[in-house]
Amino acid sequence: MALRRVGRPRANVSSSEKALMAKILDGRMVVGVVGLGYVGLPLALEFAKSGIRTIGVDVSAEKISSLNAGKNYIQDLDDAEIRRVVKTTKMLSASRDFSVLAECDVIYVCVPTPFTANKDPDISHIVHATQEIARSLRKGQLVILKSTTFPGTTEKYVKPILDATKLVCGRDYFLAFSPERIDPGNATWTTHNTPVVVGGVTSACTDLAIAVNRRIINEVVPVSSPSVAEMEKLLENIFRSVNIALVNELAQLCDRIGVNIWEVVDAAKTKPFGFMPFYPGPGIGGHCILIDPYYLSWAAREVDFVTNFITLAAEVNESMPFYVRSMIEREIARQPVTMKSAKVLLLGMAFKKDVDDLRHSPALKVAELLHEGGIENISYFDPYIPSVDVHGKTLTSKKTLTPAFIKRHDVVVITTDHSSFDVEMIVANATVVIDTRNATKNVRGPKKNVVLLGDGK
Ligand SMILES: NC(=O)c1ccc[n+]([C@@H]2O[C@H](COP(=O)([O-])OP(=O)(O)OC[C@H]3O[C@@H](n4cnc5c(N)ncnc54)[C@H](O)[C@@H]3O)[C@@H](O)[C@H]2O)c1
Numbered sequence: 501m502a503l504r505r506v507g508r509p510r511a512n513v514s515s516s517e518k519a520l521m522a523k524i525l526d527g528r529m530v531v532g533v534v535g536l537g538y539v540g541l542p543l544a545l546e547f548a549k550s551g552i553r554t555i556g557v558d559v560s561a562e563k564i565s566s567l568n569a570g571k572n573y574i575q576d577l578d579d580a581e582i583r584r585v586v587k588t589t590k591m592l593s594a595s596r597d598f599s600v601l602a603e604c605d606v607i608y609v610c611v612p613t614p615f616t617a618n619k620d621p622d623i624s625h626i627v628h629a630t631q632e633i634a635r636s637l638r639k640g641q642l643v644i645l646k647s648t649t650f651p652g653t654t655e656k657y658v659k660p661i662l663d664a665t666k667l668v669c670g671r672d673y674f675l676a677f678s679p680e681r682i683d684p685g686n687a688t689w690t691t692h693n694t695p696v697v698v699g700g701v702t703s704a705c706t707d708l709a710i711a712v713n714r715r716i717i718n719e720v721v722p723v724s725s726p727s728v729a730e731m732e733k734l735l736e737n738i739f740r741s742v743n744i745a746l747v748n749e750l751a752q753l754c755d756r757i758g759v760n761i762w763e764v765v766d767a768a769k770t771k772p773f774g775f776m777p778f779y780p781g782p783g784i785g786g787h788c789i790l791i792d793p794y795y796l797s798w799a800a801r802e803v804d805f806v807t808n809f810i811t812l813a814a815e816v817n818e819s820m821p822f823y824v825r826s827m828i829e830r831e832i833a834r835q836p837v838t839m840k841s842a843k844v845l846l847l848g849m850a851f852k853k854d855v856d857d858l859r860h861s862p863a864l865k866v867a868e869l870l871h872e873g874g875i876e877n878i879s880y881f882d883p884y885i886p887s888v889d890v891h892g893k894t895l896t897s898k899k900t901l902t903p904a905f906i907k908r909h910d911v912v913v914i915t916t917d918h919s920s921f922d923v924e925m926i927v928a929n930a931t932v933v934i935d936t937r938n939a940t941k942n943v944r945g946p947k948k949n950v951v952l953l954g955d956g957k
Pocket residue numbers: 534535536537538539540557558559560563610611612613625626628629646647648649680681682683684787788
């Protein structure tokens with residue numbers, strides 16, 4: 501294939517850039533993916549499926565041996581596809597040894613970006629991965645950071661580590677930030693058809709990152725710098741956090757004034773412009789919406805700026821599990837049981853519907869709060885989460901949800917609205933159902949035993 505530039509023609513194109521662009525365009529490039537979790541493995545699979553040799557690196561021995569045995573461990577991915585690219589086409593292999601990255605022309609970094617106990621950013625995984633990449637960095641390699649992080653991470657933390665090799669960024673090696681938009685559980689918007697943003701340190705870096713992404717993604721949107729791309733990702737997640745907080749606050753207000761927030765949102769969303777529906781719930785979770793806003797508020801503090809929206813949204817969203825606990829306690833108080841003897845059943849433990857991800861799950865937080873409040877008999881059912889730890893006590897999910905099991909509880913709470921739940925059966929058999937997700941919306945007949953969060957009753 502002829503060498504086709506992606507950006508505007510530039511006068512100084514280094515030999516490393518030319519060589520790498522040629523490999524990207526004709527598919528001879530080898531792709532490395534560091535961090536093979538919810539983000540990294542789907543990405544590695546896409547490249548491998550498109551016939552590009554891909555090498556994954558992870559610190560988890562379990563993940564590496566599973567992958568090299570052709571076994572999938574990410575819910576959304578097709579087991580047969582993983583098996584095929586590992587065992588049949590041999591386009592995907594995995595290792596714990598970072599030295600394999602020397603072979604790669606393009607290296608994506610998809611490691612976690614958690615926060616500390618004080619909710620400050622913890623970019624140690626990014627730093628560690630970069631240090632490992634630097635050990636074998638060579639001319640003609642492109643590094644693309646995908647982990648969500650605060651503006652400035654790529655240029656102030658990643659680049660200096662790579663520059664220490666004495667290779668020159670934009671001439672010898674290349675560096676860009678390109679945030680991940682994957683939405684686990686979403687079958688409509690996948691890696692292919694979700695546009696991706698890229699911001700390179702130099703225009704050569706951006707051009708190369710665009711070309712690589714175009715091998716597997718339909719639309720690539722360039723921005724002027726890594727910091728714009730980093731900030732763009734945070735805006736996406738803060739936008740969700742703030743809007744969810746708004747509707748969570750209004751749900752609490754609606755409970756006081758006797759108006760159903762769900763009906764209000766459904767009515768508002770008939771406006772064809774200027775409104776986008778968000779729904780209340782027991783709180784937010786996962787590795788993104790809860791954590792990422794804190795990355796920006798931390799970065800803002802460094803420049804004496806207070807991000808009030810972020811703080812307020814976090815305060816409201818993180819208060820929701822406490823609100824749900826108070827709903828549960830109220831329903832217990834209405835029955836001839838004590839807090840100590842009351843039996844509470846939580847339906848759904850994952851942080852959102854139809855996923856097996858427990859990270860920062862509001863349902864788990866509710867379980868912890870109930871435990872702290874002296875409620876000792878807590879059970880749960882979640883087909884995706886076999887067991888959880890609640891303050892040192894292991895709870896195991898019931899294998900199947902039967903009418904008899906539901907009847908045995910004083911309060912049943914729908915904490916996560918998995919599609920597989922037989923909501924009619926739940927409502928028909930429970931003494932009382934606290935529905936935090938409007939999962940009972942389509943249940944026919946009387947729903948006198950349903951207490952819906954935000955319905956004003
Ligand atoms: N999960 C999502 O839906 C999602 C969406 C968009 C962005 N993100 C962002 O993508 C990044 C990765 O998230 P994830 O959900 O894939 O996390 P994950 O925990 O599922 O996967 C991360 C992987 O990195 C490995 N790892 C940790 N430290 C490492 C190191 N130093 N070197 C090599 N491997 C290492 C872990 O073993 C794990 O397999 C985070 O910054 C997250 O905010 C996640």
